[in-house]
Amino acid sequence: MSKRDYYVVLGVSKGSTAEEIKKAYRKLAIKFHPDKNPDDKSAEDKFKEAAEAYEILSNPEKKQRYDHYGHAGVGGASGGGGGYGGGGMNMEDIFSQFGDIFGGGGGSPFDSFFGGGGGQQSRGGGRRVAKGTNLRIKVKLTLEEIANGVEKKIKVNKQVSCKTCDGSGAKDRNSVSTCQTCGGSGAVRRVTNTILGQMQTTSTCPTCNGSGSQITSKCTSCHGEGITRGEETITINIPAGVSDGMQLSMSGKGNAAPQGGIPGDLIILIEEIPHESLKREGNNVVYDLHVSIIDAALGYSAEVPTIDGKAKIKIEPGTQSGKLLRLKGKGIPEINSYHRGDEIIHVNIWTPKALTSEERNMLEKLRESPNFKPQPGKNDKSFFEKMKEYFD
Incomplete structure (x- = not known):
């Protein structure tokens, strides 16, 4: 199936300014983000398609080549299924754009809505930091608790940072060394020859998965993961006026991330207990x-x-x-x-x-x-x- 015109995807014209293109992409990214549309393949495809279009149109050089040569000018095939973003964007590449779009260092655009921050990739060195998965729990509230607001202390079984290695995954400090493949940058660069000349691409280092370091001797408790199963008591302050089915989010209270990464978020689903009268x-x-x-x-x-x-x-x-x-x-x-x-x-x-x-x-x-x-x-x-x- 042939790719759609990038201007049509974002709903902008060739004469649109960089700010107009950014605004159009921001709107689509929020609308079709996977966090907002779980298990929706159609929304995920549109999310990736919008990211691909923005990745080209936000870059003056790539935009100029696209205007002259179309999809062939930016290395993307006009047919076939797989890649996005000029021939191979993955979800991590897409999230790395969010530092420019949503004002943070990457990650989900919804982080800013709930006080979150930080991303999976620093814009300078390309080094990636793992992010823990989100955790969802259900909290039942009486009508009185909903009317007045309530503080709940909930015991949550989840992935927590390993206490033995403090989440690093290494046996000790001497068991961590700089990755030899990427030299600690977390990314590898490749230069390929094309009809338009040499093109340089950057991708996550396959050896260290973008962390920039390697563990030579793993922690015996977590086997190098930096996380274990555990229980944490979390205090949740629920404001007055919530309703049945509403979701609240606590940044950084989800599952811990491997090797000292950024914890996921805790998603709280409100369930209202019917009142007797x-x-x-x-x-x-x-x-x-x-x-x-x-x-x-x-x-x-x-x-x-x-x-x-x-x-x-x-x-x-x-x-x-x-x-x-x-x-x-x-x-x-x-x-x-x-x-x-x-x-x-x-x-x-x-x-x-x-x-x-x-x-x-x-x-x-x-x-x-x-x-x-x-x-x-x-x-x-x-x-x-x-x-x-x-x-x-």
Whole structure:
């Protein structure tokens, strides 16, 4: 399958400025990033395609060759499947671009969203640092914890830095030496002859995998990996207002990386435990209050549950079934905001199913009273219409 035009891929024109090209690529990189689209092959392909286009169009020399000769001018075949970025970009090469695009040294663009930093490759020497994998856990919260925010201490079983070698993977300091293949740079350079002249390419050193060093004698505890399985107690501060299905991230609290690299992130999935009497509707909570026909007719003081405890409300004489009452500020706060939702009380008139003879006689006498005849108002609104007014 032939490759698409790089300008079409990024949605820019040949006259676009370097900043416009960078902005277009940044937008696509965030949209199709693997962290945001796990197990989505189509998104991964688009992510790589955008990276390939940016790698060419962001380089003035490569851009000029591409404008003149097309894909052949930058070493990319017009057909076939495999490579990206002028004939062979891998995911590490793509992430190395992010130091320029997202202001860091590489890695995921989402690091900046969660306070992360650091990347997998330094822009100068080409030396790569391994990054640990992300870890995902699920945290169950009550409605009260969601409303007020909570601190949770969670024991997490994960990969941790080896205590014996302090994560280096080496038996001791004398067991680490400079890589002889790359001379400690972490990268190897090759010069090839093409129809356009000599072209130099840089790739990760195959001997040291980009670290720039070699271990001559491995740690006996971790066998040179620098990591072991262990348990860590992590304190998680969950802000008020989170919702079911929301994901939070803690930078550097995921699995440790081999040989002293950068730890991954901890992804926290929020699961809301249903409340026994309150139902959440956005930032509001709803409570169904069942009132006897007598209390509804005469009025009384009712006690209702709230997130913060019990509250007393007044049921006015003549209250109709479906009436909605509001307790302002008794709902869920908006995340990172001072605004808080309300508690909506839905009044339901409860009708007894079994009556004694005396009770039946009393009601029979009241049946004929004009005050006990239904008198629906012309402008009465349905329950759903009333709920919509409250939530809007």
